[in-house]
Amino acid sequence: MLRKRVIFTLVYADGFFNQSRNFRLQKVGDINWLEKNYKFPEFYFHLKNGSHIKALNSHMQHEYFASLDIENFFGNINKSRITRVLKIFFSYDEAREYANWSVVRNPDENSNESILPFGFVQSPALASLCLDKSKLGRVLRNINNLDVSVSVYMDDIILSSNDKALLYKSLKKVEEASEKSKFPLNKDKKNNPSNKVTVFNIDLSRGKLQINNKRIKEFQSAYEKTGLDEEKKGILNYIKTINPIQEKQFIDKINKI
Numbered sequence: 001m002l003r004k005r006v007i008f009t010l011v012y013a014d015g016f017f018n019q020s021r022n023f024r025l026q027k028v029g030d031i032n033w034l035e036k037n038y039k040f041p042e043f044y045f046h047l048k049n050g051s052h053i054k055a056l057n058s059h060m061q062h063e064y065f066a067s068l069d070i071e072n073f074f075g076n077i078n079k080s081r082i083t084r085v086l087k088i089f090f091s092y093d094e095a096r097e098y099a100n101w102s103v104v105r106n107p108d109e110n111s112n113e114s115i116l117p118f119g120f121v122q123s124p125a126l127a128s129l130c131l132d133k134s135k136l137g138r139v140l141r142n143i144n145n146l147d148v149s150v151s152v153y154m155d156d157i158i159l160s161s162n163d164k165a166l167l168y169k170s171l172k173k174v175e176e177a178s179e180k181s182k183f184p185l186n187k188d189k190k191n192n193p194s195n196k197v198t199v200f201n202i203d204l205s206r207g208k209l210q211i212n213n214k215r216i217k218e219f220q221s222a223y224e225k226t227g228l229d230e231e232k233k234g235i236l237n238y239i240k241t242i243n244p245i246q247e248k249q250f251i252d253k254i255n256k257i
Contacts, residue, residue: 038088041141044128046154052200053241055151055158056209062149062160063206065197066171068178069189070131073155074123076183077116077130079103085129102126124154134181136174143170158199167193202242209242216250223254 040047045055059065070076079099086095102122103114116123116130131137131152140157144150148170151158157174161167171193178185191197196205201215211219219235226232240247 038129040128040132041144041150041152043140043144043150044132044152046124046152047128052153052156052202053209055153055156056199056202056204058151059149059158059160059204060207060209063162064164064167064193064195065158065160065191065204066167066193067159067189067191067197067199068157068171068174069186070155070157070178071184071186073131073183074116074118074127075106075108077127079114081130082116082126085126085133088133127154131183134177134183136177136181136183139173139177143173153200156199158197158204159193161193164193211239211242211246216246219250220254 043055043058045051045058048054079096079102082099082102083092083095086098089095090098102116102120104117106113106115116126132141140150140152143159147163147166148159148161159167159170159174161170175185191199196203198204198212201212203210203212216239219239223232223235236247236251239250
């Protein structure tokens with residue numbers, strides 16, 4: 001009997017993930033595909049066009065900011081966790097089958113533990129599902145309101161508010177939930193509430209985004225080395241999207257060289 005390999009994929013459109021089945025290696029006959037929808041929070045910005053820039057823009061009306069990073073996000077998602085979230089769509093046997101084809105053996109440990117690899121097409125969708133259905137995901141939904149804004153960009157979480165004390169309380173809730181959810185946080189990348197936070201090499205403060213100096217220097221080096229006009233245009237467009245004044249300063253500096 002020919003063996004079928006199932007690759008579970010989710011296609012994002014209009015705020016929903018629509019499920020589809022793609023079969024590799026061998027496809028035997030017609031497969032009836034059960035289609036379901038899942039509504040993700042609006043603040044899961046890695047699922048949107050514009051991605052991290054939109055995430056940052058969603059906080060600019062606030063005075064105080066905090067950020068967290070989920071450590072080894074994909075590596076903390078195993079077959080059992082994927083199976084549990086897929087059971088909202090499928091039978092246990094189906095969910096287990098799709099989970100089995102969506103993981104690999106952990107290369108960093110001498111064990112049979114499975115992990116969700118970063119490179120599979122279905123990985124971002126499954127990781128998002130696992131996060132949203134966890135205690136951490138529920139807390140993020142609950143604290144996102146008129147007084148506190150939340151953004152998630154894969155493993156990066158940003159919180160903001162005009163109330164510094166409230167932001168500290170919200171941050172504490174997120175930290176406690178991450179521990180209970182077995183989504184540990186990277187302590188070295190934690191930024192407590194302040195008037196400015198740096199995420200994605202961009203400084204975020206009230207009403208302002210600015211690419212940090214280190215990243216600007218990297219752009220300058222890339223701009224000088226490339227002979228491709230499209231690449232130069234891409235660099236300038238990105239800087240302009242973040243901060244038009246920085247783009248003008250960047251061009252002025254390049255022209256002086």
